Amino acid sequence: MRTLLSLAILMLVLPLAVADESKLQLAKDPDTTVVLAGCSSCHSVDYIQMNAPFLKRPQWEAEVKKMTKVFGAPVSDEDALKIVDYLVRHYSAE
Amino acid sequence: MTTRRMLLQSALAGITLGGGLTCQLARAGLPQGALDAAVLERLPGKQPLIKRSYRPPNFETPLAYFDGPITPNDRFFVRWHLMGITEVDARSWRLRIGGDAATKPYELTLEQLKSEFEPVEVVAVCQCSGNRRGLSDPHVAGVQWGYGAMGNARWKGARLKDILARAGLSKDTIEIAIDGADRPALDVTPDFVKSIPAWKALDENTIIAYEMNGEALPHLNGYPARLVVPGWTATYWMKQVVSIQALTKPLANFWMATAYRIPKGKFALVDRFTSQENDTTTPITEIVVNSVITSHADGARVRRGAPIVLEGLAWDAGAGIRRVEVSRDGGRVWEAAELGADLGRFSFRPWQYTTTPSATGVLALMARATNGQGTTQVSELIFNNPGYHNNVIQSVGLTVV
Numbered sequence: 001m002r003t004l005l006s007l008a009i010l011m012l013v014l015p016l017a018v019a020d021e022s023k024l025q026l027a028k029d030p031d032t033t034v035v036l037a038g039c040s041s042c043h044s045v046d047y048i049q050m051n052a053p054f055l056k057r058p059q060w061e062a063e064v065k066k067m068t069k070v071f072g073a074p075v076s077d078e079d080a081l082k083i084v085d086y087l088v089r090h091y092s093a094e
Numbered sequence: 095m096t097t098r099r100m101l102l103q104s105a106l107a108g109i110t111l112g113g114g115l116t117c118q119l120a121r122a123g124l125p126q127g128a129l130d131a132a133v134l135e136r137l138p139g140k141q142p143l144i145k146r147s148y149r150p151p152n153f154e155t156p157l158a159y160f161d162g163p164i165t166p167n168d169r170f171f172v173r174w175h176l177m178g179i180t181e182v183d184a185r186s187w188r189l190r191i192g193g194d195a196a197t198k199p200y201e202l203t204l205e206q207l208k209s210e211f212e213p214v215e216v217v218a219v220c221q222c223s224g225n226r227r228g229l230s231d232p233h234v235a236g237v238q239w240g241y242g243a244m245g246n247a248r249w250k251g252a253r254l255k256d257i258l259a260r261a262g263l264s265k266d267t268i269e270i271a272i273d274g275a276d277r278p279a280l281d282v283t284p285d286f287v288k289s290i291p292a293w294k295a296l297d298e299n300t301i302i303a304y305e306m307n308g309e310a311l312p313h314l315n316g317y318p319a320r321l322v323v324p325g326w327t328a329t330y331w332m333k334q335v336v337s338i339q340a341l342t343k344p345l346a347n348f349w350m351a352t353a354y355r356i357p358k359g360k361f362a363l364v365d366r367f368t369s370q371e372n373d374t375t376t377p378i379t380e381i382v383v384n385s386v387i388t389s390h391a392d393g394a395r396v397r398r399g400a401p402i403v404l405e406g407l408a409w410d411a412g413a414g415i416r417r418v419e420v421s422r423d424g425g426r427v428w429e430a431a432e433l434g435a436d437l438g439r440f441s442f443r444p445w446q447y448t449t450t451p452s453a454t455g456v457l458a459l460m461a462r463a464t465n466g467q468g469t470t471q472v473s474e475l476i477f478n479n480p481g482y483h484n485n486v487i488q489s490v491g492l493t494v495v
Contacts, residue, residue, distance in 0.1 A: 019149040020145075042148065042278070044147055046146070047147055050125065050147070051125070051127060051128075051235055052126070052133075053125070054233040055235060062235075063235055069281070070284070070352070072280050073280075074280070
């Protein structure tokens with residue numbers, strides 16, 4: 001509820017920025033929805049795009065761990081693994 | 095001769111023409127993903143800025159916009175950590191002063207902040223700790239800033255020490271913690287709260303600013319009031335300030351204990367933040383001496399035999415800029431640039447250097463600043479994992495035709 005409320009507030013405050021965010025497109029594969037669900041409740045997914053492709057698996061793991069353990073992203077361990085695999089597949093030079 | 099206006103127009107042309115911006119940024123050494131994701135877009139009340147992220151909004155100022163020592167409000171960069179950014183209503187806004195070291199906690203309205211304390215002004219550079227992170231080699235995770243996560247404004251406000259004096263600080267005050275109105279999307283996410291050492295809070299230049307370049311602060315730069323900590327990086331310049339807490343113990347949160355820290359001993363810094371130091375790292379404190387070429391972008395075309403006026407900015411943490419030098423031969427010979435208006439020791443200092451290219455081909459021009467303590471910029475990056483304090487000497491390659 002808090003998230004929805006914040007989103008609603010944000011949309012009132014920054015209509016232009018939010019409108020533009022909708023143009024962002026992540027690489028499509030079966031786990032794209034898991035990534036969107038896990039990451040985009042707190043930030044736009046250009047954070048992923050701009051940190052590519054130089055991050056390797058250990059760094060993407062560290063980022064996902066920071067998001068779940070420090071920032072409290074509501075992502076299960078199983079989904080966290082899927083997100084890391086997805087990021088390595090599409091957003092890493094590896 | 096390439097003029098600033100032409101540069102600005104060519105930068106803005108990227109909005110409609112596409113390629114121009116990418117081309118300009120491609121030479122800056124940013125990661126490919128950051129180049130692909132960057133677009134020039136207009137936030138409310140702003141000129142088109144380079145988008146790094148939409149939410150929270152992180153937008154940097156194109157170098158071509160820095161055509162003078164003061165950065166206009168509508169060109170000033172935008173940097174937020176958390177997505178819950180509310181528009182503050184000045185009538186209901188309150189600034190609460192308290193904490194376990196404040197014997198007389200109280201609160202202020204915006205009108206009281208403006209009328210009950212002596213207004214003071216300071217021109218000071220606000221520079222993101224991670225400015226130029228995107229140029230780090232090797233690249234490091236984070237917002238991939240180029241050169242423009244910085245700006246210089248004339249700030250007007252009340253001295254923090256005057257505000258604190260009314261709260262009756264106890265003798266064992268160690269830090270002053272500041273919180274803004276921004277909030278995380280999730281309750282479990284650490285709120286962005288920062289502290290500065292008591293000695294820095296009591297410095298006469300540290301102010302709670304309610305004006306920026308003679309106007310109210312833009313919403314995206316912290317309306318109605320923000321902390322201004324001249325000489326220190328922008329992580330401490332809290333926006334939309336709602337709370338000032340005087341503390342007898344160090345603030346312990348993610349943003350102090352884990353983020354915004356540099357390795358001990360790697361940088362020649364003067365200002366220490368001893369209450370937050372540990373064995374290996376220390377909080378980032380003051381800005382390192384730096385300069386940038388703003389008149390000519392990498393790849394700009396100039397004519398052989400025609401004088402070009404190279405212009406730029408130099409700044410440091412408050413020792414003041416002693417000299418700026420330009421090299422035309424890869425750093426072997428350095429010649430003095432002419433320094434421009436001095437708006438104070440915390441301000442951008444404009445400089446210019448005139449040279450006439452005598453041969454066609456690529457002319458590489460480098461600029462380096464030296465501050466009042468004799469400290470100068472580095473030739474090679476002092477690498478650190480968070481990508482802070484990048485003051486590597488910039489080189490711009492002009493195409494002489």
